[in-house]
């Protein structure tokens with residue numbers, strides 16, 4: 001439906017929240033820890049879309065691994081979908097590799113599913129659907 005948010009991996013979320021508040025001239029409206037993903041998140045409104053900052057909470061977190069390999073920067077792009085299960089089925093049938101077989105709980109009241117970046121030109125894609 002639209003780009004719901006861009007996820008940006010950062011080393012120090014408190015410093016980055018200050019930086020993005022200055023950059024975007026808007027306050028961070030929500031911070032949330034997603035323990036199952038090993039991340040702390042912080043969200044900003046930017047028009048129709050959002051910016052999600054992600055900091056690892058431990059060394060085995062996917063964000064810690066990403067930063068170790070590539071450094072800070074854009075981590076994923078999230079597309080909003082109306083029916084995540086139908087979209088997962090559609091993409092799996094086309095040969096895309098889903099990183100989770102059933103939708104899981106993400107930050108910001110969303111059900112989410114990630115697609116393996118090897119099938120999407122190196123871009124980690126997140127599908128997200130607002131929870132009812």
Ligand code: ZN
Nearest residue numbers: 007052078126
């Ligand atoms: Zn995200």
